[in-house]
Amino acid sequence: MRYLKKSMNISEKIKNDFPFFEKTGVAYLDSAATSQTPQVVLDAMEAYYTIFRANVHRGLYGLSAEATERFEGARETIAQFIGASKEEIIFTGSATMSSNLLTYALENTLELREGDEILLSAMEHHSSIVPLQELAQRKKLKLVYIPLAEGFALDYKEAKRLITPRTKIVAVMRASNVLGTINDVRAISQTARKNGAIMIVDATSAAGHAPLSVKDLDCDYLYFSGHKMCGPTGIGVLYGRRDFLEKLYPGFFGGGMIDRVTREKSSWREVPGRFEAGTPPIAEAIGLAAAAEYINEIGFPAIREQIEDVFSYARETLSRIPNVSIYARTDARENAGILSFTIKGVHPHDAAEILSRENVAIRAGHHCAEPLLSELGETALCRASFYFYNTRGDADRLAAGIKKAKATLRA
Template sequence: MDAFEIRKLFPILNQEVNGSPLVYLDSAATSQKPQMVIDAIEKYYREYNSNVHRGVHTLGTRATDGYEGAREKVRKFMNASSTEEIVFTKGTTASLNLVAASYGRANVKEGDEIVISYMEHHSNIIPWQQVAKVTGATLKYLPLQPNGTISLEEARKVITPNTKIVSIMHVSNVLGVINPVKELAAIAHENGAIMVVDGAQGAPHIKLDVQDMDCDFYAFSGHKMCGPTGIGVLYGKKALLEKMEPIEFGGEMIDFVDLYDSTWKELPWKFEGGTPIIAGAIGLGAAIDFLESIGLEAIEQHEHKLAAYAMERMSTVEGLTIYGPEDSAMRAGVITFNLDDVHPHDVATVLDAEGIAVRAGHHCAQPLMRWLKASATARASFYLYNTEEDIDKLVAGLVKTKEYFSNVF
């Protein structure tokens, strides 16, 4: 199935914006949803809406089967060894905060090190800042190469026997860089540290195998991979999760409650306090079914092809600066850029008038913006429903933007 056929499966893409056919190039912020995902969520609410686990009636059983069935789909999607290692959260941010607040605060002390990189999303910076402040640990940053990539040689210098946690994004939401997380995990383990991966931009685009990667934790969100908002996943190795304490308390996650003490359920439910995100999990399961029907390898190849085409076409626009590696094989379908003398928000506004949706701002990566010596950038991000025609329209829109501001000033 080619991108034109796939596009037809997404109802929202069949519309005009400001009088032009929609060109959606903001999937790194959130992806669009195919009809089968929308149908799966609607069916839950229409036919078997009920709470899970505790009920013995028919609707409760069907809801539990749907919710736990989604967990098994996630397990297979990531190649985790057990559903006990799959914790549902409300998103990547919540997953990373769970690791930081539960594992980090209990296992890091003064004199220890936490290693991240300059390219990290704020969600993979701030939780570790807080752990360092509370514990007295040192927060260290992996330097970036001139093209925005991470050098394993430099990583071996920064990661030391004092390092307890290494936390790196799988794919940069700004540079599109695909990081060598498997190799970084090996370096972390050689030094007695654990490896945490922010997979918000990895899981939607790259076939996962957490056992082969040998990461200790992997976090991602459903809404960036054709699923609904409000649902995310934390994969964690069972041995680590078993030793961790929950950070949310209440119904669902308890085993026994006495007047002055309580005990927790087994994995993974001890981390899922309260009524869980049932419809979200079912929608995520449907999204995984959809992505696997296309094939993650095919999606990755399609994005590499689009990135190469976009790099070639966009480089013809005079005064356009593209950030990140020039080799499209080193990046996913994300291209961040600036147009000389035009603010990124103005670029995005003019493109929107042509029906082209791109993102503008600091992309929740202010340390990286400072490294790039840019206050803000514009970003075009591609997914399985985008085509070379979309990129042609983007380039035409950028030329029009440049001409407009040249005439104004």
């Protein structure tokens, strides 16, 4: 490991890898919205733009061959990052694009009948809920939700009861972007499999924050965005089980995904190419692979240690502030570094605004999870999200900012 010895606090050193921190001095606690970018990722993308920029899978000249090689190499790196094979990795523009592509492709493939059910967890992000809602409307399917149990976890007993032979699709996120809860997806996927349902996992809040293995999760499809795991914006990943991808009809059409085109009809490339219509996000895929390599180099044991330490410290510090309510499990090992809270008498938007004046960046609002917020009986929450570059010092600045917000608004 290049960066640390076992018990060393990694984050002060790690911050030096990110130009953002030196330039801004911000206590950045919004990595669940988007993470910061290390220099190695910027360098990898700059190399593409300055040294070997060309389109992929098209040109026969050297530069195009090099761009193709690097792009396909990025696919291999991402496959290894989640324990998949190269043919199972589709590059998209974002997690949202992955979710939409998958929904269209499933609609084109599955025999869905009126009254069939789609089961979602109560924690899902709008990017998984809304495409599936649209599918449900088009095909007259029923949407069913797995409720929350005590302690900001999913009700697994209820999940198992709700999966029946009528269930065709199950969508459960690996980690909640609001509560931070890391869900036991495997406990649900096994019941889904027994009932012949397809298991989809939104891993956007978990990727780069905790180890991710499609085999351990036992899922059929999984997706995430690059920009929440130190990668660039404009890149998403969609994993699909090889045998499933072989049978999946494409969702988007155009150049790049075809084998032959006649005036009347077309045939498709092998997987995964048939799911990548048009010029793919080349520099972004290369940047994402550099991010995955950077994360691997630091290592998940060190990453988890740091996230769990800062989360626990922040949770304890905030819970000592009167009238602050916390929406997260107590055990840091079950959390992806996300701490949502409210302050009695201070609207979350006002809190975020006052913290911003103190150079502390948190997010406030419904976090694209309105059904979850209504189950919690809230319309908005403050959310501090920690990544491995955050320190206890950042948590102290958060606590000081909250006290300032309370004093300013006399709450």
